Amino acid sequence: MDTMRRALLGLIGTLPTWRSSFAAKPETGETPMDSSGSEAVKPRHVLCFLGKERDLAPLSDAASGAIAEFATGFSIDETYSQAEPDDRMARSFDVCWDRVEPDAWTKADEAAVASHQSVLYVLGPRMTRNNAVTVTTAAFFLVDRMIDKGAVAVKGESAGIAHGLSRWKQLALQAASAVKADDVLGQRRIGRLAFAKRPLSARGYLESVGFHLVGLPEVYVPISQASEREAVATMDAVADEIAEKGLEEVLRKRRASLSFESQYEEDEFKFNPYGTVMLAG
Numbered sequence: 001m002d003t004m005r006r007a008l009l010g011l012i013g014t015l016p017t018w019r020s021s022f023a024a025k026p027e028t029g030e031t032p033m034d035s036s037g038s039e040a041v042k043p044r045h046v047l048c049f050l051g052k053e054r055d056l057a058p059l060s061d062a063a064s065g066a067i068a069e070f071a072t073g074f075s076i077d078e079t080y081s082q083a084e085p086d087d088r089m090a091r092s093f094d095v096c097w098d099r100v101e102p103d104a105w106t107k108a109d110e111a112a113v114a115s116h117q118s119v120l121y122v123l124g125p126r127m128t129r130n131n132a133v134t135v136t137t138a139a140f141f142l143v144d145r146m147i148d149k150g151a152v153a154v155k156g157e158s159a160g161i162a163h164g165l166s167r168w169k170q171l172a173l174q175a176a177s178a179v180k181a182d183d184v185l186g187q188r189r190i191g192r193l194a195f196a197k198r199p200l201s202a203r204g205y206l207e208s209v210g211f212h213l214v215g216l217p218e219v220y221v222p223i224s225q226a227s228e229r230e231a232v233a234t235m236d237a238v239a240d241e242i243a244e245k246g247l248e249e250v251l252r253k254r255r256a257s258l259s260f261e262s263q264y265e266e267d268e269f270k271f272n273p274y275g276t277v278m279l280a281g
């Protein structure tokens with residue numbers, strides 16, 4: 001049994017305890033939401049798993065077992081899951097691969113997507129700022145379990161992000177270590193790296209999408225101020241500062257503003273109800 005497996009199995013047994021304790025109090029670094037925010041909109045994870053058999057039972061059974069064991073509130077989507085290949089997947093994964101982390105996917109991962117035979121979607125529960133990190137950490141355990149049970153590719157649909165299997169396993173191990181250390185800031189950071197997409201380019205900014213999945217606003221960096229790699233580093237730094245020090249202090253320190261204008265509709269998974277931190281040009 002490898003290190004990853006031992007760590008996850010050991011921590012799965014503690015899931016009910018840390019889930020309830022996190023739900024009982026705000027997570028570290030949380031600040032009151034601006035009254036103009038859309039707190040009625042609750043984000044959720046939508047996870048896409050590809051299988052190697054033209055049969056949904058292996059993936060469906062694995063997901064059902066994980067949901068019963070530790071992924072409370074997650075559910076299998078019966079509408080769009082299918083026991084046959086989806087010819088759009090190769091293009092979809094090509095757009096969604098994480099291009100920030102070196103070697104985030106391999107040719108073997110691309111081949112697995114191209115030859116998949118089934119598609120299973122799993123929906124996460126609606127999240128609040130208070131439990132977003134907890135639910136996102138549970139999503140890591142679910143992804144790890146599904147890979148162990150035969151999923152050949154995994155994509156987070158809520159932000160449009162995909163990693164190769166080895167990278168997903170690496171991130172899950174980091175999440176497990178953060179849980180064991182009771183490091184909520186670390187869990188938030190790892191969840192953001194795994195389930196958010198950055199950078200996207202639009203309207204004069206380099207943008208993040210998906211920070212709402214860990215209870216944070218998006219961060220937009222003016223294109224004129226940084227290269228893509230520099231912008232990613234800035235986005236990550238600002239997100240960590242918000243989680244640690246609070247939103248108001250970061251807005252003041254960075255001379256930034258909080259905007260609730262969005263290119264996404266409220267019923268879209270990418271809509272961030274916590275707004276966007278707009279860094280000054």
